[in-house]
Amino acid sequence: MRNKTRLNNVLKDSLLELLGKRLNFSAAICDRHGQGESHHPGMAPEAVAFARSTEEVSAIMRLCDEHNCPVVPFGTGTSLEGHVAAVAGGLCIDLSEMADILEVNDEDLDCKVQAGVTRKQVNQHLRDTGLFFPIDPGADASLGGMAATRASGTNAVRYGTMRDNVLGLTAVMADGKIVKTGGRARKSSAGYDLTRMLVGSEGTLGIITELQLKLYGIPEAISSAVCSFESLEAAVNAVMLIVQSGIPVARIELLDDVQMDAVNRYSKLNYAVAPTLFFEFHGTEASVAEMAERVGEIVHDYGGGDFQWASRQEDRNKLWQARHDAYYAGISLRTGCQGWPTDVCVPVSQLAACILETRRLIDEANLIAPIVGHVGDGNFHVLFIVDTENEDEMERAAKVNTAMVEMAIGFEGTCTGEHGVGLGKKKYLVREHGENAVGVMRAIKQALDPKGLLNPGKIVPEL
C-alpha cells in the first residue's frame, strides 16, 4: 500500500546531502522497514535513513519538520502490533547503526547505550563484569524499541519492565530538539517524569536515541525447573498461590498443551504435551533452595509433576531458548500461515478465569492458537495461527481477540500487557481508559507533535 508522496524532492536532496548512501530508496529495504513480526499488513515508507548519532537524528527531524514529512523510528522490526507501518508514508529512521555501548558504570549498576543496541548485545558486552540487563521480550530487540513499546517479558515478575529499568533517555522531539530526561540517580522528584512519558510512547512523542539503563548483579545461584500439570486450571491456580505468597521467583512462564506440542516439534524436545510451568529462581545458594522448596510444595498441592531441573547454564539456555522459540514454534504449526499474537494482562486473581475462558473461545471458534504467558504478572498471550487470506478465519480471530480484551478490561486489567498499542489495540484504548484519559493523551500528543509527524496513526485513536 502506498500513500501520496510526503518526501518531496527538496527534502530528498537535503537528506541525501546529509546522509549520502545512508538514505535508501530500494523497494526491498523500504518494504522490510514497514513490516513488523505479525499479521499486520506492511506499509512501506518512501525511504529509509540509517542514522548514526543523536545529532544526525535531530538534523533529519528538523528537515522533516520543515517539509511536513512523517517519520517512523525503526529498531529491529520485531514489534507485534503494526508499530512500524508507515501509514502516512514518509521517512523511516533506522537506528540499528547506533549500536555503541557508551558507558558501563559497574559501581553504580548502570550503563548508557545507543538506541540500536540489542538486549543480547548489551549482555554479551557485560559478560565479564558480573552484571546483566534482565529485560527479555524474547526477540533480540533493540533497547530503544523495547523502551518505546514498554517491553517486558519473562523476567518482569522479578525485575520489572522497561518502565522500571530506564533511568534516563535522550530523545529527539518533533521539532528536532534534543531532550535529555532523568539521569543516573536511582530516584528523583525533580519535575514531570518525562522518562516514563517517552517509555511506551511508541515513537509518537519523540525518537529515543540513547538510554541509561539499570543493571543487576548476576545472581550467585540460578536454577530453572519445568513442571507439567493435568489441567490448565491447576497450573494457573498454582501460579496464583505462588504470587500471593510473595515468593520472589525470577520467571514463571505458562505454556499450554497446544504450545508444548509446538515447542516439542520445533525445538526437537520431548516434554509432556500438557499445561506446563517453566520457573527460574535467582539468589544465593540458600535462598534459591528455599524458594524452590516452597514453590515445589505449592506445585505438589495442585497436582503438578516433579520438577525437571536445569542448573547448568547450557541446560538453562536450552530450556529458555525453547520458551523463546514459542512464537516461531507456533507459526510452524500450519505451513503458509502467519502469527497474530495478542496479549492482555489481568489482576492475578482473575488469571485462571481469564485463561480458561480464552481457551474455550478459541476452541469454540475452531482456531489454532497456543497460549503462553508471563503468568507471574497476570500477563498471557494468544498466538492465532491464521491464513490471512481467509476472511472468515480472520474474522473469527478478531472476535476472540476483542472478547479477550473486553474480558481483561472488565477485570480491571489492560488490553496489552507488553506488546503495545500500535495499530492493533488502538480501538480498545477508549474502552480501557475512558474518553477523558484518551483526551489527555491526545492533548499531550498535540502539544508535543502539533503537525502529527511522529509515527502517525499509532496509539491515540482519531477523534
Add this chain to the structure above:
Amino acid sequence: MRNKTRLNNVLKDSLLELLGKRLNFSAAICDRHGQGESHHPGMAPEAVAFARSTEEVSAIMRLCDEHNCPVVPFGTGTSLEGHVAAVAGGLCIDLSEMADILEVNDEDLDCKVQAGVTRKQVNQHLRDTGLFFPIDPGADASLGGMAATRASGTNAVRYGTMRDNVLGLTAVMADGKIVKTGGRARKSSAGYDLTRMLVGSEGTLGIITELQLKLYGIPEAISSAVCSFESLEAAVNAVMLIVQSGIPVARIELLDDVQMDAVNRYSKLNYAVAPTLFFEFHGTEASVAEMAERVGEIVHDYGGGDFQWASRQEDRNKLWQARHDAYYAGISLRTGCQGWPTDVCVPVSQLAACILETRRLIDEANLIAPIVGHVGDGNFHVLFIVDTENEDEMERAAKVNTAMVEMAIGFEGTCTGEHGVGLGKKKYLVREHGENAVGVMRAIKQALDPKGLLNPGKIVPEL
C-alpha cells in the same frame, strides 16, 4: 502575604451553595493551609474547601475554571518545598475528609484509597490481612500528597518509591474533567503513562482524588540493627559496597554525629554520638539471617561496631520512631529556629564524596545542619537549623544548598531525590534537565492547564 482577590463573589456564592460550612474563610484555617513543614514563608489561600468526593472536587474545579480562580490541593501539609503556598491566592482544596479505604484486594496485593487516607491509616486498616504498604516518608502524610510529590523514604531501596507503587489514579483535571489512569494489572503497554505523569506533578497537572496502590505481604521475618562508625567516610563506603553487592536490604539509613546527638536528646536514647547506620532486613528467617551475616561482614571490614539488634516489633518501632523523629530532633537543637530541609540524590559511587564535601561546606559556613540519608538509594538530606530572621545565616544556608545541588547534578544526580520541586528547587530545574526538557514540561503544563490554575508557580520555572 496576600494577593489580589481571585475568589470573586459569584464564585464564593456558588461554592457556598455546593459546600455550605465546608467552605472556610477563617484566617487561622487559611494560614495553616498555606504553610508546609519547612522554612518557606506561608502564603494563605483566600478560602479552604473541604471536599468529600471526586465528583465534588470536579464540581469545585469546574467553577474555579469558569472564574479563573487558582486552586491548591492540600493533603496533610507536611511537604517541604513550599508546595502548598498559595502564591497566586485563590482556593485551597483540602482532601483530608476524603479518607475512605475503598477496597482491599488481598488476593492481588492491591488496594484503592481516597487521596486523604494517610500511610499510617492504610497500614492500621491492613493490620489483620498480613499485608502492608511500604512507602514511608517519615511524616504521616496523605497518600494523595505522597503520590503528588513522588515521595519515597526509608523503604524505597527495597520497595521503590510512589512512582513504582501506584497502579492507577483518579484525578480531576484543570477543566473539572475526571480522568482515570492505569488499572489493577501489574503491567500495561496501553498508551501514554498518565499515572507516572501525574505522580510527582505536585498538583500542577491534576488533583489526585483516588489511588490504586500495590501492597506487599508482611515479611515472615524482620530484623533491625544499628551500627556506629568512626568516620562518615567509613559508614558511607560500607553502604556503597552493600548496595553494589546487591544484598536486598529493606532499609539502610545514615545519621551523622550531629544528627545522632540530636536524636539522643530528643528521643532520650543513648546511642554513640558517631556516624551511624540503621538497617532493616525483610525476608524468611533464613534469608534475613543470611543478609545480616553478609552485611555484618562488610560493616566489620569498614571498622563498624557490633550490631545492636532489634527483632521484637516494639524495639523496632522505637528505633524507627527515633529515625523518623530526626527532623523534629534536628529542629529542637536550636530554640526559636526553623528547619530548612533539602535533599539530593546521586549515583551511589559518588555518595561518599558528596556527603563529605557537604559536611565540609556546612562546617565552613558555620551552620548547624545534621545530615541524614536514605543512603541505599544515594539519597541524603541536610537539615539547616536556621534563624529565618538572620539574613546572613539564610544566605549562607542558601549558598550551601546551591553548592550541594550543583555537586549532585555534576555527578549526574538530581536536585531532589524525594522532597519535590515546589518553590524551593524550581531555580535548579533547567540546570538539571536542560532548557529543552524544561520546555517539554512547560508544553505539557500549557496543554493540560492552559489558564495556569492548578497549583500555580510550582515546578515549572517561568520563561
